[in-house]
Amino acid sequence: MCDKEVAYLLKVSRRTLGEYRSNGTLPYYVLGGKVLYKWSENGQVLDRGYRSTCRMQGG
Template identity: 50%
Template structure:
């Protein structure tokens, strides 16, 4: 009995390497988007919050200075609690009245 020879053209081999690539991409996404949790909360940077809220960093600065959003200042860097931001968004939600 002769064992089958698998080459890179074999469908099973192609599928194996496609799945390896999918796994690599998924792990890369997790690595790039992972945020450490401190006291059951996630903290975001200026750039991340501005991107999520779709505002400029200057607008974010104005929100911070006006007291609209809570933040932590550490060594000249600002970080924001994800829970606090969700609370602010929830408190400021306005339902659109469409006739």
């Protein structure tokens, strides 16, 4: 998936995705100068984040 698609799905800006790449939050690939994300890898990252958020809130 391209950064525009991922930003839309995550409801974050493309700049925020850049920060996520920089700090290692989201795995990504660069092919031909284009940044791409593998949904299966990022889905796992998001699922872990969602679960930890639920635990913090007691849900």
